[in-house]
Amino acid sequence: MTLFYINLTALFVFLLSYKLEPRRLLNGFLFNILFLISALNVVYLAIQIPNLFIIFLLGLLLLNLLFFLFFGIYIIIIALLINAKIVMKRERKTFANLLTLFLALGLITLLGCIFICLIYPIPRKLLIFLSGFGLVAFYYLCNLLSFLSISFLFSIRKPTYHYDYIIVLGSGLINNKVPPLLASRIDKAIQIYQHQKRSSTPPMLLFSGGQGSNEEIPEAIAMQQYALNHNIPLEHTLVETNSKNTYQNMQFSKQLMEKNHPNGYQTTFVTNNYHTFRASLYAKAIGLKTAGIGSKTAAYFLPNAMIREYMALLIMNKKRHLTITLLFLIFGLLLTLFI
16 A cells, blocks of 8 residues: 555656646656556556466566566667668758767667676776766666656647647748648647637737748748648738747747737647757746647657757756766765775
């Protein structure tokens, strides 16, 4: 019963934290704790029930877990290399599109270092010093899992259909036309627009995106034209053409909405599912009360996109992460000196 009450407490803490402010990485960590405790609770209850089928399922689950612990890194490396090949075939060979390849090479290098450590004896002092790096790795692993969980929670958010504005974030044009990635955002906004229109006043679609150095027109204008071609009335669209990044998307869109609705308004924004959480943090930073809605992204593109988002999230809080990293390394150094 103790585990059951711990499970209820973890559920309450997570729901309360998420309700008070969904735009926190802490919620991803609390969700992971809730998931782990719930899994332990299920295992405990299953053991208490003398059922051969349940015991068989638990044994099968344990074997899969052990298999992943021993061979998971090899599976991940192979999957990353396959994904990198697909991305290089379908997308431009930019740094951002090669992140899965770089991660795979990094993991291969890590395996090589571990193999060398197993073959050659490592001095005890060096092993103690390396414990600091182990703590750093564990910290970033927990941070990554929290990010993946909160990103998942944000990607499944549902619209409430009572908006005055739907901000559609730009993501770049290809040959001055809306590419599939950006089209998925506009299509999602149009879907929400049509659904709300059937029951109440339709929202204003606010397209946000400036003109890039290699673009002949602002992204917002191309996005607006895409919407007009999909039967959205011109009077139900608005464009913001000055922003150069997601922060400015939120900042300039907010200024525009406040100018048109000085007495308050209801808004949400649409972006691709992998980008929803980080965009929500920018909205929070400028005081815009919205958590956003995610549109679908091609499966092959997601790994690179998620790695890029996580790196951007680390940079957003670089002082905190660098401080924690430094403290763990100092701790490892102190252990080396005094043990």
